[in-house]
Amino acid sequence: MRMQIEGLAQxxxxxAVLEGIDFDDEVxxxxxxxxxxxxxxTLLRILGGLLAPSAGRVALDGELLPADEPGLERYxxxxxxxxxxxxxxxxxxxxxxxxLPLRAVHGMGEVDAAARADELLDxxxxxxxxxxRPAQLSGGQRQRVAIAxxxxxxxxxxxxxxxxxxxxxxxxxxxxDLLADLKREGTRFITVTxxxxxxxxxxxxxxxxxxxxxxxxxxxxxxxxxxxxxxxKRFLGxxxxxxx
Amino acid sequence: xRNPFTVRPGERPGPVKxxxxxxxxxALVIGFFWLSLLQVGVALDFGFVAQYHVRILDGLxxxxxxxxxxxxxxxxxxxxxxxxxxxxxxxxxxxxDVYVKLMxxxxxxxxxxxxxxxxGTAWGVENRLVxxxxxxxxxxxxxxxxxxxxxxxxxxxSQLEAARAVGFTRRQTLRYVVVPQLVSRTLPALTGQLASMxxxxxxxxxxxxxxxxxxxxxxxxxxxxxxxxxLFLAGAYLxxxxxxxxxxxxxxxxxxxxxxx
Numbered sequence: 407m408r409m410q411i412e413g414l415a416q417x418x419x420x421x422a423v424l425e426g427i428d429f430d431d432e433v434x435x436x437x438x439x440x441x442x443x444x445x446x447x448t449l450l451r452i453l454g455g456l457l458a459p460s461a462g463r464v465a466l467d468g469e470l471l472p473a474d475e476p477g478l479e480r481y482x483x484x485x486x487x488x489x490x491x492x493x494x495x496x497x498x499x500x501x502x503x504x505x506l507p508l509r510a511v512h513g514m515g516e517v518d519a520a521a522r523a524d525e526l527l528d529x530x531x532x533x534x535x536x537x538x539r540p541a542q543l544s545g546g547q548r549q550r551v552a553i554a555x556x557x558x559x560x561x562x563x564x565x566x567x568x569x570x571x572x573x574x575x576x577x578x579x580x581x582x583d584l585l586a587d588l589k590r591e592g593t594r595f596i597t598v599t600x601x602x603x604x605x606x607x608x609x610x611x612x613x614x615x616x617x618x619x620x621x622x623x624x625x626x627x628x629x630x631x632x633x634x635x636x637x638x639k640r641f642l643g644x645x646x647x648x649x650x
Numbered sequence: 651x652r653n654p655f656t657v658r659p660g661e662r663p664g665p666v667k668x669x670x671x672x673x674x675x676x677a678l679v680i681g682f683f684w685l686s687l688l689q690v691g692v693a694l695d696f697g698f699v700a701q702y703h704v705r706i707l708d709g710l711x712x713x714x715x716x717x718x719x720x721x722x723x724x725x726x727x728x729x730x731x732x733x734x735x736x737x738x739x740x741x742x743x744x745x746x747d748v749y750v751k752l753m754x755x756x757x758x759x760x761x762x763x764x765x766x767x768x769x770g771t772a773w774g775v776e777n778r779l780v781x782x783x784x785x786x787x788x789x790x791x792x793x794x795x796x797x798x799x800x801x802x803x804x805x806x807x808s809q810l811e812a813a814r815a816v817g818f819t820r821r822q823t824l825r826y827v828v829v830p831q832l833v834s835r836t837l838p839a840l841t842g843q844l845a846s847m848x849x850x851x852x853x854x855x856x857x858x859x860x861x862x863x864x865x866x867x868x869x870x871x872x873x874x875x876x877x878x879x880x881l882f883l884a885g886a887y888l889x890x891x892x893x894x895x896x897x898x899x900x901x902x903x904x905x906x907x908x909x910x911x
Contacts, residue, residue, distance in 0.1 A: 456814055475820075483817025493812045497830050506826060507816040555816065 407467055409433045414462030416448050423448045425618045435589050436596045437605035440615040446598040447567050454565045455481045483511045486556025486564045491572040493552045494540040500551045501536035504558050512559045526554040546577025564595035606630045614638045698873045709865030717848040723787035728794025735799055753792030758853050766857045782854040790847050801835035834905035841898035845891040
């Protein structure tokens with residue numbers, strides 16, 4: 407999918423969170439990395455149609471991000487968004503979390519929606535958990551349900567906002583494994599992540615966002631092997647300090 | 651063997667265990683009143699029940715009607731007030747705020763007298779039953795506004811963002827996310843409020859609405875059986891409110907999706 411970004415900026419009051427972002431490339435799997443407060447989540451929310459940018463243009467496959475609410479609703483429905491935490495509807499079972507948007511937004515029948523939900527739960531190792539509500543699931547199970555909900559309508563792209571940062575290490579692995587599987591099946595995604603191993607080995611491209619600017623972008627192997635900017639060198643150096 | 655009268659934190663007692671402990675509690679409460687009655691040397695006589703059963707039933711029915719009618723009317727008051735308390739238009743916000751504070755900060759008895767004899771007379775509300783329902787609704791509307799406001803503020807912003815992310819329209823967000831979550835948070839408290847209103851309606855006896863309390867007062871002065879009538883009165887109110895309290899507790903457990911059960 408071709409993603410074009412031109413002069414994108416986001417300001418909250420007089421604080422600039424994103425400034426002068428330009429981008430034009432085919433995206434299959436992209437990791438957005440960078441220090442906290444660098445604008446990663448803000449960029450992802452703009453791409454997801456959840457936040458209107460202060461300035462600039464975004465286009466997916468040549469189609470500009472809509473400006474009107476009905477257009478945005480269709481746009482959001484064509485993507486799958488996974489939040490850091492709390493993205494599942496508290497009052498619905500895991501199955502219903504997946505099936506309800508299929509029925510209400512994508513016009514699927516009751517039987518088909520439930521079947522699709524069960525198929526995904528089954529595939530994501532959640533068979534038998536369909537009737538549980540989010541509070542009754544572990545953090546890792548919750549995120550897998552959230553990913554199932556996001557992929558259920560077969561979106562053109564998944565957007566994941568730090569999908570593992572609220573999880574214990576053992577749950578982190580199960581979610582990352584699942585994403586790697588999805589990638590092998592051809593699912594496209596953009597993920598904001600602090601998991602550098604995942605960014606490096608499971609994503610084709612990496613974008614380094616720091617201080618609201620896109621500092622580096624390129625194939626994951628290259629960006630990690632030969633960082634060009636001092637900011638990225640420092641960022642990766644800090645991460646390596648405590649690695650095994 | 652484990653102590654049959656204790657539970658571990660978070661444990662729900664089995665039916666037999668619960669029944670045994672309830673039995674003890676009931677025996678204690680009834681025993682205490684029984685002893686007190688013996689001390690004052692009063693013999694209870696419920697003979698009036700058979701004699702006046704038609705009037706008692708009428709009073710009971712009226713009490714239920716007042717409570718249900720007031721619940722509906724106070725919802726109609728409380729919901730907009732709850733929203734109004736967050737209004738950007740300051741006079742609206744302050745009006746709602748003052749209303750809630752006035753109603754919650756003054757005794758219902760004073761409100762009944764003031765409303766009925768001053769406001770009611772001035773504006774021609776002469777039907778005592780209608781006046782009673784209006785007063786009780788205005789009083790209870792303030793409590794309902796607080797209940798609703800509490801659940802409105804507890805609505806999680808991330809739930810609304812998730813609703814947008816899956817592609818819900820505003821109307822769908824309201825229908826599938828906001829309303830179900832609000833209902834599950836307010837229903838237990840609203841049921842409890844209905845129980846309170848059944849009790850509070852007893853104060854309408856002061857403007858001679860012939861509901862349950864007024865009925866029993868009349869029977870009491872006709873039969874000179876003060877203890878019997880009031881004990882019966884208390885029992886009749888309990889018969890109405892206890893089931894509601896159980897229903898409220900049931901809703902609380904049933905709709906508490908934040909906890910595993």
